[in-house]
Amino acid sequence: MIALGIEGSANKIGVGIVKDDGTILANPKETYITPPGTGFMPKETAEHHRSQVFMLIRKALKEASIKLEDVDVFCYTKGPGMAQPLSVGAIVIRTLAQLYDKPIVGVNHCIGHIEMGRVVTDAMNPTILYVSGGNTQVIAYTQQKYQIFGETLDIAVGNCLDRFARVINLSNDPSPGANIEKMARAGKNYIELPYIVKGMDVSFSGILSNIQEMVLGKKPGKKGKKSKSEEHKEYSKEDLCYSLQETIFAMLVEITERAMAHCNSDSVLLVGGVGCNVRLQQMMEVMAQERGASVCAMDDRYCIDNGAMIAYAGILEYKAKNEGTPFEECTFTQRFRTDEVPVLWRDD
The missing domain is CATH 3.30.420.40 (ATPase, nucleotide binding domain)
Structure with missing residues (x-):
């Protein structure tokens, strides 16, 4: 057919x-x-x-x-x-x-x-991390359903990256996330950001607000003179991109590992546009190797x-x-x- x-x-x-x-x-x-x-x-x-x-x-x-x-x-x-x-x-x-x-x-x-991920990578029954501009979910198959083990409580991870790219005026060609990934490779200094994992769920809106404040020197949308606590501190775009990626990807790896442990899974499949990110794949690979598991990932043709x-x-x-x-x-x-x-x- x-x-x-x-x-x-x-x-x-x-x-x-x-x-x-x-x-x-x-x-x-x-x-x-x-x-x-x-x-x-x-x-x-x-x-x-x-x-x-x-x-x-x-x-x-x-x-x-x-x-x-x-x-x-x-x-x-x-x-x-x-x-x-x-x-x-x-x-x-x-x-x-x-x-x-x-x-x-x-x-x-x-x-x-x-299903595209399963057929392209030959993954049989993996734990699935679905990360895109509109969705963030950790999924596993059981009883003829793809059950959601954890998800974002607010905005999707891809939406978080896209909105930050707009704040620092990055190009949308080929995508904001791809340009953040490229800029993050030049980052050297990790800047501490909120790390928000609640059980099996994650939250990105607070992280986005925090890093926007670092760029703007004040809370987004706030008018008037900056308070002393809001004095603008200079951060390089490269360090901000690097720190944002490291923080949000660590959160995703954590909830994925917890789902793998619960399901006794020996593989994880990355799908969705953010799944193309090489740094996310690397971080997931480290976790999987420690568990004796494998990572099934795709390039942007199918992700x-x-x-x-x-x-x-x-x-x-x-x-x-x-x-x-x-x-x-x-x-x-x-x-x-x-x-x-x-x-x-x-x-x-």
């Missing part, structure tokens, strides 16, 4: 074509990049996706050497994500499925990341949002159910939790 999937939940729009054995036939994508110091708004992001999606479909079909008639199932990201960008993939796929009389599958974005992960997760669900998503349920939603999805294709 062949599936075509569209991913467009945030600032990336991707079209993937895969076979049911996990062979990736095509996986082109485009990123909406805004000027330094700015984020991406839903309306403008959706406009970008609409301008790119048909070009990407044509490109994917050409790379895969197939026609739309050859596709057996059409898949799209149902959620979670930003509503207006999500609507682009949903509308295009619903239209194609009706034109070619083929089934549709609405895919959970997080499940797409997990960051892409259409192939949606196509592959969709084809797994379609084959397990032997049917697609009913057309009236082919909607999209900004909130769609990982543990809401029955994982019918696994029985281990």
Whole structure:
């Protein structure tokens, strides 16, 4: 079987074509990049996706050497994500499925990341750290569900990095997190930041506020003269990036290790855009080696949002159910939790 999937939940729009054995036939994508110091708004992001999606479909079909008639199932990201960008993939796929009389599958974005990670790395039953701009979760599979062991209590780790990059006016090309990672390699002095782990959960908003205050010399949004305690102290951008990475990644490693111990797991899989970060992979590797475990990591071809992960997760669900998503349920939603999805294709 062949599936075509569209991913467009945030600032990336991707079209993937895969076979049911996990062979990736095509996986082109485009990123909406805004000027330094700015984020991406839903309306403008959706406009970008609409301008790119048909070009990407044509490109994917050409790379895969197939026609739309050859596709057996059409898949799209149902959620979670930003509503207006999500609507682009949903509308295009619903239209194609009706034109070619083929089934549709609405895919959970997080499940797409997990199943892409499993097929690319050959990870059988790992503990999963899912880290991206919109999500931060520690996950393990049991009883046909991906259960969430721990997660962020406020903002996602990728959102924390993105917002800090805006404060220090880093470029968004290719991504704020990638530029923080590059700058952190030149950092030499660790600056102590809040370390907030609450059981199996983490919190990043306080860390972000604290490091913003170091940059601005006052609390973000506060007007008037700085108090004596807020006297501006000079910190290099390199040291701030280095310290932020070291702190938040240590928090993530801690809760991942705790989940591995609970599940008696011998491997950890990193998925999501932040999972591309080499320093996070290195820190996780140190922890895993001490436990006699291994780390399964990917590069940015499959870690960051892409259409192939949606196509592959969709084809797994379609084959397990032997049917697609009913057309009236082919909607999209900004909130769609990982543990809401029955994982019918696994029985281990």
